[in-house]
Amino acid sequence: MLKYVLNRVKSSLVILLVVSMITFFVLMIIPGNPAQLILGTDATAEAIEDLRIAMGLDRPYYQQYLGWLLDLLKFDLGTSYIYGEAVTSLIIRAIPVTFSIAVFAMLIATITALFFGILSAVKKDSIIDYFSRSIMQLGTAIPSFWIGMVFIVYFGLRLKWFPISGFVPISSSFAGFLKSIALPAIVLAIGETGTLLRIVRSSMLDSLKQDYMDAARIKGLNKWKIYMKYALRGALIAPVTIIGMQFAKLAGGTVVVETIFALPGIGRLVLTAVERRDIVLLQGLVMFITTTVIFITLMVDLLIMTINPRIKSVERGE
Amino acid sequence: MNETVVLKNLHIKDGKNTLVSNTSLTIEKGDIYGLVGESGSGKTLTAKAIINLLPEGLKFTADEINVAGKNILKASQNEVTMYIGKNAGYIPQNTVFFLHPMIKIKNQIADGYVHHMKRSKAEGLKISLQLLDMVGFENPESILNFYPWQLSGGMRQRVNIAMALMNNPAFIIADEPTTALDSTVQKQVMELFKKINGDTGISILLISHDLSLIKHYCLKIGVMYAGQIVESGYSKDIFENPKHPYTQLLIKMMPTMNIKKNEPIPEIKGFVPEKGRDSQGCLFKERCPFAMDVCGISVKEHNDSGHYYRCNLY
Ligand SMILES: Nc1ncnc2c1ncn2[C@@H]1O[C@H](COP(=O)(O)OP(=O)(O)OP(=O)(O)O)[C@@H](O)[C@H]1O
């Protein structure tokens, strides 16, 4: 187990190194002089050149990269041109926003998908199954920006149940925090529930056909005990994998929803960095998102190892 | 009450398609009853109908299904589930996924016992240790801590046997219990059944392709063809004096080979028919060397003091 984790961490570091090179050099090639961007169009050529040298941008690319990489190891992602602030602190400030809505969205999506997915598999072709299948269709078909708008207009402006923009930190008011993330989380959840529900349903249907269900039935156990202990257990791997992927996607920032609800999260930071050509910020964000995704994937793989112990021994080469 | 199982006139359908028809069998207390037939002849479905385990989507009718003294056709679904769970055991054809692959043996073997006997899991595990010992494990405690896939096929099958015996049932079905095993293990498992049968007087329905195995272990047998029992009775009577041409052919080729799964029998041309099993005529007609015109229309049933066969030759 430990050996497996260490191996995975090793390969993750290699991936990160490769990603860091790609981001660094790709962003370097993009036209535009950062010094010019900072000083504006009025600045003299000399002033721009001085700043360029001060920023170390006159050095060869590989030297710049090594310098950046060394800083990265010290968790120093440089200073954003546009905010004039350390990229690390900008990201740290955005994390709670993005993670809160990602976690809540996935909680809502998971609970809904498990509930309807299990029921619709167990009661295949019943009313509840048709209902679940409509959820699948709708969830995947409706664009999240549209749902977001509708929610803002209806629940935010008309009913005034929820604030329509901004983020209230959990430390200042828990109720306020919940209210501020409720709408965006629901909007995101709607986008993910359909896919997840489909996976839960089909895995359950498959699991219900397995021989171990015969074994459970011949024991004469209670129906729901059979479903929850035997069928669900056999059906968890695919949904957990998907939940992990969905969570990783949301945790990397959700540009559309964060923009609609004016939430200062990772997605908005990415958008600003791209719009205003803040290369240092963008590099830092790409590294952060990559690390997050790799970390979540690793966690999911470990979780799946505990669900399906067989993978454990196969990976170990037993 | 001397019969553990009475099955009368079973029909199983998949929508409009008949899979099993006119099938009856009786298993006396303490007997090992052998059900033999080619792949697809309906052995597993017949067995599953007896223990209320038919796959979803299949419909059955029967005049009577009596297990250990209770006509389960007259009971509610919940009652049947409880009753069968308590009084019958099932040992599967395929051992790979019968035990749940993601759950340790100790967390699944005693479920039924705990449920039916209203005892604690610890007590259940105590019983399972005794049974695992009985089915020949030298170190039962360690088996409990394994996942099923960590065991060999023969070991898994012995765990299945122990699990089927947990509630001390009156009746177990062993559905080709040894097909997946190599020949030495096959012999061990079969001897184990014989021993359990001798020690506890449990009735066993033994399903197999292998006529020589059935001949060796069973007092009574039924020969299945295309979803019907075409001949049944005491093993001795059938082997000495087979009536149905199908049985005769099976016995003739017996010393040379067993019936292999999904392979046509070379000396009997053609395949087991999948369609038209609801015909009133003889289903073996197409492959029968003695087929007559009448065989397509109807078939005579005979019963010579317990030796049953359906054929127009007599
Ligand atoms: N769930 C099902 N739905 C539809 N048809 C089925 C189903 N299960 C079995 N059958 C069909 O019923 C027939 C009898 O199947 P059964 O499994 O009882 O055969 P068997 O005698 O046990 O064969 P084998 O020796 O291969 O185990 C076969 O033609 C099979 O295709």
Ligand SMILES: [Mg+2]
């Ligand atoms: Mg079978």
